[in-house]
Amino acid sequence: MAKKKIRVFTIALTLFVQLLFLAAILFERLQNSYTPLVIIALSVLIVIAYLKAPIHHRTNLHEHTLIVVWIPVGALICYYLNHHLHFGPVISAGIVGTTASFIPAINAKSTYLKQLPASFYCGAFIGMTSLNIASSIYFVLAASCFAGALLLVSKSLFNGLGGKLGTIAFTAVTITSFLFLLLFKR
Numbered sequence: 001m002a003k004k005k006i007r008v009f010t011i012a013l014t015l016f017v018q019l020l021f022l023a024a025i026l027f028e029r030l031q032n033s034y035t036p037l038v039i040i041a042l043s044v045l046i047v048i049a050y051l052k053a054p055i056h057h058r059t060n061l062h063e064h065t066l067i068v069v070w071i072p073v074g075a076l077i078c079y080y081l082n083h084h085l086h087f088g089p090v091i092s093a094g095i096v097g098t099t100a101s102f103i104p105a106i107n108a109k110s111t112y113l114k115q116l117p118a119s120f121y122c123g124a125f126i127g128m129t130s131l132n133i134a135s136s137i138y139f140v141l142a143a144s145c146f147a148g149a150l151l152l153v154s155k156s157l158f159n160g161l162g163g164k165l166g167t168i169a170f171t172a173v174t175i176t177s178f179l180f181l182l183l184f185k186r
Contacts, residue, residue, distance in 0.1 A: 006153050014154070017171045018046055066112065067119045068148030074100065074120035075144045076137065078127025089128035096124040118165060122147055125169030133177055142179070147172035 022039050074096050081092035100120035104113045126134075126143045134140055150168045 014167060014171060015046065017174055018167065019043055020174075021170070022046075065152060067115045068151055070116055070119040071123040071126070071148045071151065072141055072144035074123025075126040075140050075147075076123075077120075078124040079129075079134070079137065079140050080127075082127055083131055089130075093121070093124040093128050096127070097121045119151070122151060122165040122169055125166050126173060129173055133173065139176060139180060143169075143172045143176040146175050 022043055078089075078092045078096045081087045081095060082089050085092075087095070097117070097120065100117040103116045103120075104110070107113055123144055126140060126147060129140070129143070134143070147168050150171055154164070154168065
């Protein structure tokens with residue numbers, strides 16, 4: 001019963017953040033007459049996808065809990081490449097994702113190694129965040145912890161739907177931004 005509540009909460013939280021993001025776009029871009037129609041259409045499509053798409057998958061291995069350790073590693077590497085070496089967010093995430101894609105070649109039979117590229121890439125999405133939002137490594141680490149928790153509880157959700165890792169990273173950064181705003185607002 002607790003797993004079902006966590007699953008429902010995760011789905012509701014993700015849907016809420018996505019709709020909140022679309023609402024922010026709507027209010028920011030009201031000067032275009034087509035924007036409200038596009039936002040409404042996207043919102044309806046997102047809700048339909050949540051209600052109709054087969055988003056549940058039942059298998060969950062113990063190894064799944066160990067893969068979240070690599071999210072902060074991917075995030076910190078991407079953050080460093082992006083903000084200290086000035087490669088830019090896209091190139092930095094591309095370097096992290098491409099490099100991580102070779103990890104399963106170390107041992108082709110390892111199910112654990114096959115899952116690591118996704119963790120690194122989820123972290124890379126966090127590392128892409130602008131300095132206006134992620135102003136410190138502490139922010140990146142906090143967002144990585146939230147992303148790890150979200151990845152764990154959604155591991156059996158949204159399989160086969162694109163954008164899961166980006167949505168997890170976006171939700172984690174949004175939660176972290178909100179908490180940092182509440183805790184460190186002067």
